[in-house]
Amino acid sequence: MSELATYNFAYLDEQTKRMIRRAILKAIAIPGYQVPFASREMPMPYGWGTGGVQITAAIIGPKDVLKVIDQGADDTTNAVSIRAFFQKVANVAVTTHTADATIIQTRHRIPEAKLKENQVLVYQVPIPEPLRFLEPRETETRKMHALEEYGLMHVKLYEDIARNGRIATTYAYPVKVAGRYVMDPSPTPKFDNPKMHLSDALQLFGAGREKRIYAVPPYTEVVSLDFEDHPFEVQRFDKPCALCGAEEVYLDEVILDDKGGRMFVCSDTDHCEDRRAHGHVGAMLATEAAE
Amino acid sequence: MSTTPLLKVKDISKFYGGRTGCRDVSFELWPGEVLAIVGESGSGKTTLLNCISTRLLPTTGSVEYHMRDGVYRDLFRMNEAERRFLMRTDWGFVHQNPADGLRMTVSAGANVGERLMAVGNRHYGNIRETAIDWLGRVEIDADRVDDQPRAFSGGMRQRLQIARNLVTGPRLVFMDEPTGGLDVSVQARLLDLVRGLVHDLGLSAIIVTHDLAVARLLSHRMMVMKDGQVIEQGLTDRVLDDPREPYTQLLVSSILQV
Numbered sequence: 001m002s003e004l005a006t007y008n009f010a011y012l013d014e015q016t017k018r019m020i021r022r023a024i025l026k027a028i029a030i031p032g033y034q035v036p037f038a039s040r041e042m043p044m045p046y047g048w049g050t051g052g053v054q055i056t057a058a059i060i061g062p063k064d065v066l067k068v069i070d071q072g073a074d075d076t077t078n079a080v081s082i083r084a085f086f087q088k089v090a091n092v093a094v095t096t097h098t099a100d101a102t103i104i105q106t107r108h109r110i111p112e113a114k115l116k117e118n119q120v121l122v123y124q125v126p127i128p129e130p131l132r133f134l135e136p137r138e139t140e141t142r143k144m145h146a147l148e149e150y151g152l153m154h155v156k157l158y159e160d161i162a163r164n165g166r167i168a169t170t171y172a173y174p175v176k177v178a179g180r181y182v183m184d185p186s187p188t189p190k191f192d193n194p195k196m197h198l199s200d201a202l203q204l205f206g207a208g209r210e211k212r213i214y215a216v217p218p219y220t221e222v223v224s225l226d227f228e229d230h231p232f233e234v235q236r237f238d239k240p241c242a243l244c245g246a247e248e249v250y251l252d253e254v255i256l257d258d259k260g261g262r263m264f265v266c267s268d269t270d271h272c273e274d275r276r277a278h279g280h281v282g283a284m285l286a287t288e289a290a291e
Numbered sequence: 292m293s294t295t296p297l298l299k300v301k302d303i304s305k306f307y308g309g310r311t312g313c314r315d316v317s318f319e320l321w322p323g324e325v326l327a328i329v330g331e332s333g334s335g336k337t338t339l340l341n342c343i344s345t346r347l348l349p350t351t352g353s354v355e356y357h358m359r360d361g362v363y364r365d366l367f368r369m370n371e372a373e374r375r376f377l378m379r380t381d382w383g384f385v386h387q388n389p390a391d392g393l394r395m396t397v398s399a400g401a402n403v404g405e406r407l408m409a410v411g412n413r414h415y416g417n418i419r420e421t422a423i424d425w426l427g428r429v430e431i432d433a434d435r436v437d438d439q440p441r442a443f444s445g446g447m448r449q450r451l452q453i454a455r456n457l458v459t460g461p462r463l464v465f466m467d468e469p470t471g472g473l474d475v476s477v478q479a480r481l482l483d484l485v486r487g488l489v490h491d492l493g494l495s496a497i498i499v500t501h502d503l504a505v506a507r508l509l510s511h512r513m514m515v516m517k518d519g520q521v522i523e524q525g526l527t528d529r530v531l532d533d534p535r536e537p538y539t540q541l542l543v544s545s546i547l548q549v
Contacts, residue, residue: 134394147372151409155394158401158408161415162437227415 010057011089016040020058020213024204027215032177033145034128039211049082050208052105052124059120059204060086060103065093067101072109072250072267079107096270108171110192112249112271115201117218123186125207128214130174130184150182153225161230170235176223177216185222191234191250196222241266242284244275295357297322297463297495303342303352305335311519312338316352318514318524322462325489325496327510327527329503329542335519336499337467343497344384344465345374359462379406383456387468389448392455393440399426399451400436406459425454429484446477450484457488464489466498470505482508503546507531515539 008014016038023037042050060066066086070078074096082105083094095101098111105122115121131141134152144152153174160168173190177183185196186205196203196216203216216222226232240247242263249271251264263284266272281289296319305312313335320326328336341347343354345366355363359381366374378384386392393402403422404412412418423433429450431443440448449469456464469485470478486509489496500506506513506527514524515536523536534540 134397143371147375149375149409151405154408154413155397155401155405158404158415158418159397162398162400162419226413228413229416 007089009062009090010060010086011043012040012054012057016054017058020054023213024055024058024215027204027213028202028217030181031216031220032181032183032214034212034214036211037213039208042208043085044081046209047126048078049105049107049124051206051210051213052107052122052208053082053085053206054208055122055204055206055213056082056086056103056105057090059122060090060092062090062092064102065095065100067095067098067104067270068106069104069109069111069268069270070107072111072252073269075269097274098268098270108187108189109250109267110188110195112246112266112268113274115195115199117200119201121199121201121203123188123203123205125184125186125205125212126209127172128184128186128205128207128210128212130172130182145181148180150176150225153182154227157225157227157230161227167226167230167232173232174225176225178220179223182225183214183216183222189235189250190224190232193222193224193232194234198222237264239264239283241272241275241282243282244272244280244285245282246272246275246280296320297324297357298343299353299355299363300343301353301355303339303349303354305338305342305347305349311335313342313516313519316514316521318521320463320495320497322495323493324512325494325498325510327506327513328497328499328516329501329506329513330516331542332501334516336501336516338519339516340465340467340497340499344382345378346384356463379409380459381461381463383453383461383464385449385452385456385464385466385469387471389440389445389452392452393448395440398437398439399431399443402440402451402455403458406455410459421458425458426451428488429454430480444477446473446481449473449481453485453488457492457494460492462495464494464496466496466500468500468502469498470500470502478505485509503531503543515542 019038023035027035042053068079068083070076086092087094098113103120107124129141131144131152134156135141157167171189172184172187173193175183175185175193198219200218202218205214224232237251241251243265246266250267252267254263254265256262298320301317303316304314316339330336342349354366356366358364400419400422403425404418407418423436426436431447431450440451470481498509510527513527513530514521517538523539531543534543
């Protein structure tokens with residue numbers, strides 16, 4: 001009775017995991033190429049990370065340590081529920097520390113701490129096709145990928161400069177992987193694009209609704225597209241993190257009141273906590289302590 | 292004039308199941324020559340144009356193109372990558388409806404610049420400068436460079452489409468009813484412009500039209516089609532002034548005289 005009622009390890013049945021693993025292996029073999037796979041219904045709505053969850057379920061083992069982040073934070077709804085899901089269906093250890101994790105499932109950020117060789121970063125991807133908004137026909141975009149016709153991607157960047165005077169795309173910034181496929185790095189801020197380049201960790205991308213898996217193997221070239229006279233640049237922030245004083249990290253703006261009060265804090269909560277534990281103090285914490 | 296044809300079309304036929312699109316069409320197109328294909332609607336003009344421009348696969352026949360390196364290549368024996376590269380560099384295709392040939396949601400400058408970026412141009416300033424230059428050549432003001440074609444009139448859209456096609460310096464341009472849907476004064480201006488560009492750039496062109504006035508103004512030579520077959524061809528002035536086939540005589544005499 002109770003035998004029947006339990007789930008298979010990591011929720012998905014073994015045949016499904018096998019199918020997903022095959023897709024993952026193919027994706028790793030052809031960096032940046034979108035491999036179709038038979039995406040399953042998951043016990044969460046599309047848009048909540050069904051693609052990422054399926055990849056994680058297919059690669060996770062009993063000894064893995066899982067970390068889940070949503071917009072850099074470990075404590076937001078999406079991260080908490082996916083973490084709880086795998087605790088329940090796979091009984092694996094979970095962590096919020098980037099350094100301790102073997103699998104990190106992420107929505108929209110790459111952790112600030114440098115990833116290592118034994119780690120896998122799993123991205124949740126809403127729209128895997130970088131050319132989609134310029135070319136609505138799937139038959140045509142596949143052909144463009146096959147024939148390496150990527151002029152259209154620069155049309156988008158051209159439009160950006162024509163309208164805004166600079167490349168105003170700040171997230172889902174297109175990259176070329178291993179000198180071949182143009183890839184959408186999922187809606188991560190372009191601040192994180194350089195971290196994908198020659199990364200020590202394996203990066204896997206899952207799009208559940210669109211039924212696509214793609215990958216960037218470790219130590220693969222990932223180059224952000226740009227123009228010669230408008231080179232790729234990452235966002236800069238005027239102030240360091242208000243809590244931990246970190247510079248050169250990605251910051252979130254937090255509105256404090258309706259009188260224009262605001263603060264900028266690390267989007268990567270683990271990174272921020274870790275720095276504070278090591279005695280770094282940002283401007284806002286320092287004034288609070290003084291009061 | 293050069294002694295070798297730019298395009299050799301041999302026995303092109305296209306059947307849609309039991310129906311005939313076009314049958315046994317052969318001709319040669321010479322560098323700098325403008326050829327008009329005329330006939331009533333349903334006579335197979337557009338099918339023929341699509342077959343020659345590799346947008347459709349003909350049932351039988353071959354089309355050989357004189358490449359820039361001097362050799363003839365059979366278009367249907369090239370691989371798709373080569374064919375598409377040829378189409379966006381050495382050829383142009385002007386659609387009847389500009390919305391089919393333009394990207395309506397990106398600016399005029401990006402529309403013109405797309406081909407440049409497709410062949411690897413990665414300098415924004417240069418692309419923009421070239422785009423503005425080409426807009427000028429098709430009589431669109433430079434301050435419209437950042438407007439989307441949606442904000443353009445029909446005539447402007449058609450001129451933008453022409454600029455977009457000519458920016459890579461093609462040698463052969465296909466036009467499918469380029470003046471269809473435009474009012475007569477705009478048509479006249481467009482024809483004038485096309486005639487000037489064809490002459491200045493030494494383009495070869497194949498123009499499909501049902502409007503004999505367009506053929507008269509633009510083309511050196513014309514082919515008259517009926518029921519998928521070419522029934523008469525010759526120099527434009529000869530065909531129009533001295534039509535031999537009864538159908539051509541009918542066609543010429545159907546022109547409204549104002």
